[in-house]
Amino acid sequence: MRECKVLGIESSCDETAAAVVSNGREVLSNVISSQIDIHTLYGGVVPEIASRKHIERINQVIEEALEQAGTPLEEIDAISVTYGPGLVGALLVGVGEAKALAYAAGKPLVGVHHIEGHIAANYLEHEDLEPPFLCLVVSGGHTHLVQVKSYDKFQIVGCTHDDAAGEAFDKVARAIGLGYPGGPKIDRVAKEGNPSAIEFPRAKISGSEFDFSFSGVKSAVLNYLNQCEMKGEAVNQADVAASFQQAVVDVLVGRAIAAARQLGEGRIAVAGGVAANSSLRGQMRQACQEAGITLYYPSPVYCTDNAAMIAAQGYYEYMAGVRSGWDLNAVPNLKIGQR
Ligand code: KG4
Ligand code: ZN
Numbered sequence: 001m002r003e004c005k006v007l008g009i010e011s012s013c014d015e016t017a018a019a020v021v022s023n024g025r026e027v028l029s030n031v032i033s034s035q036i037d038i039h040t041l042y043g044g045v046v047p048e049i050a051s052r053k054h055i056e057r058i059n060q061v062i063e064e065a066l067e068q069a070g071t072p073l074e075e076i077d078a079i080s081v082t083y084g085p086g087l088v089g090a091l092l093v094g095v096g097e098a099k100a101l102a103y104a105a106g107k108p109l110v111g112v113h114h115i116e117g118h119i120a121a122n123y124l125e126h127e128d129l130e131p132p133f134l135c136l137v138v139s140g141g142h143t144h145l146v147q148v149k150s151y152d153k154f155q156i157v158g159c160t161h162d163d164a165a166g167e168a169f170d171k172v173a174r175a176i177g178l179g180y181p182g183g184p185k186i187d188r189v190a191k192e193g194n195p196s197a198i199e200f201p202r203a204k205i206s207g208s209e210f211d212f213s214f215s216g217v218k219s220a221v222l223n224y225l226n227q228c229e230m231k232g233e234a235v236n237q238a239d240v241a242a243s244f245q246q247a248v249v250d251v252l253v254g255r256a257i258a259a260a261r262q263l264g265e266g267r268i269a270v271a272g273g274v275a276a277n278s279s280l281r282g283q284m285r286q287a288c289q290e291a292g293i294t295l296y297y298p299s300p301v302y303c304t305d306n307a308a309m310i311a312a313q314g315y316y317e318y319m320a321g322v323r324s325g326w327d328l329n330a331v332p333n334l335k336i337g338q339r
Contacts, residue, residue: 005069006318007076007101008311009062011054011094012086012114013140014045017307018062020069020076024315025123028069030301030308033057040180044170051089058097065307073105080314083111083324084334085141091330099326110314111324115142115336116154118271120313121302129296134265136256138280139272140166140183143212143252145259146336148269151316154337157259158210165248165274168214172221172244176237186241187277193238195246195279198224202251210259217247249280253287260293269296276303 003022010017014035020028035053039045066073081098084091095111102109119135131151137144143165145158163171166183173182178189200220203213221244228235252274260268270284275297288295302309322339 004077004315004318005071005075006311006315007062007065007073007079008112008307008309008314009058009079009081009094009098010114010117010305010307010310011058011090012082012084013090013305014039014050015305016054016057016061017305018058018065019307019311020065020071021124021308021311021315024120024312024319025127027124027308028071029065030306031061031065031068032306033061036181043174043180045087047087047089050087051093054090054093058093062097062101073101076105076107078108078110078314078318080110080112080310080318082114082117082310083328084113084331086114086330086332088330088332091332095328095330099328103326108318109324109328110318110322111328112310112313112317113334113336113338115139115144115272117309117313119146119148119269120316121271121298121306121309122269122296123312124302124308125299126296129267129269132265133267133269133296134256134260134263135269135271136252137271138165138252138274140164140170142272143214144336145210145256147263147265152320152322156336157263158208158212158255160212160214161205162213162215163218165212165214165252166272168218168248169274171218172241175222175225176235176240178237178241183274183277186245187279189238190242190245190279193236193240193242195242197236197239198243200224200243200247202247210255212251212255214248217244245277245279249277249283252280253283256284257287257291257293261291265293267294267296271298271303273304276300
């Protein structure tokens with residue numbers, strides 16, 4: 001088979017990223033310029049600053065990605081870019097850049113859904129993983145159980161009714177004084193705490209067995225902190241982090257295994273920033289082993305936002321004949337499976 005190299009571009013939130021991936025599977029380069037330092041000053045992502053930083057960095061990030069891959073733009077087969085969901089101003093930087101490059105170099109342009117990219121991150125290191133499989137998508141903005149029917153066909157079987165899992169991590173981290181970005185900090189601090197110290201609720205949604213809700217556990221943590229303050233009791237940060245994390249992980253693992261069993265899926269992949277969580281990875285591993293299910297998850301660098309995942313998904317869509325026009329626009333609330 002002739003080698004097909006796709007340049008991926010990602011700018012949906014606070015990472016400016018570009019990557020070159022060969023045949024949807026082999027990462028030739030993966031450059032990520034994170035804006036975390038700047039947004040940390042404000043306790044979260046400031047959309048206007050994110051857009052400005054993307055503009056400042058995107059050319060250099062793409063140049064580096066091509067150089068590290070040893071692939072000049074002329075040798076790239078297609079350019080793929082995240083066009084939604086995400087922050088509109090941030091997305092527009094990547095989309096505008098990808099259109100300009102594709103037009104100038106005469107290359108095909110493929111718009112990619114950010115979450116479908118997160119799912120495709122699993123192809124980068126698992127040669128044997130091919131659809132169909134079940135994917136637990138857990139990011140800062142999304143919590144979904146998705147049946148991946150083929151490389152470009154998706155069916156949502158469960159989703160959150162309120163906060164996304166990552167959003168709950170970020171809000172609880174802020175409440176217990178860990179700051180932004182919350183997920184990795186809770187993950188680290190929880191290792192020193194007792195996950196059964198405080199019983200936080202595991203929400204059940206009436207009527208939909210594979211749906212999620214995380215606003216209840218978040219409120220329960222806030223109430224607990226208030227009560228401690230009123231009683232003048234010291235808060236054990238590590239115990240709160242570990243107990244909160246356990247409540248979230250219990251629900252994610254329980255729903256994913258139940259859905260796989262009911263749908264007859266023998267394989268589960270985990271994707272998105274929260275897939276980097278060490279407790280989620282460990283407990284999914286154990287639960288899948290007990291249930292006879294094969295588990296896949298990406299290395300941490302491919303769990304959080306990156307462009308290699310966009311190039312991987314872009315490759316499969318390019319092979320399926322998807323081409324975006326010069327009118328490709330940012331779609332901040334793009335739905336999975338929508339074109
Ligand atoms: O996928 P991602 O990079 O961006 C979105 O598409 O949203 O996910 C970012 C989210 C943040 O909420 C962050 O706190 C969370 O993923 N996250 C983690 C960990 N690393 C990142 N949550 C829990 N444990 C982690 N180790
Ligand atoms: Zn993401």
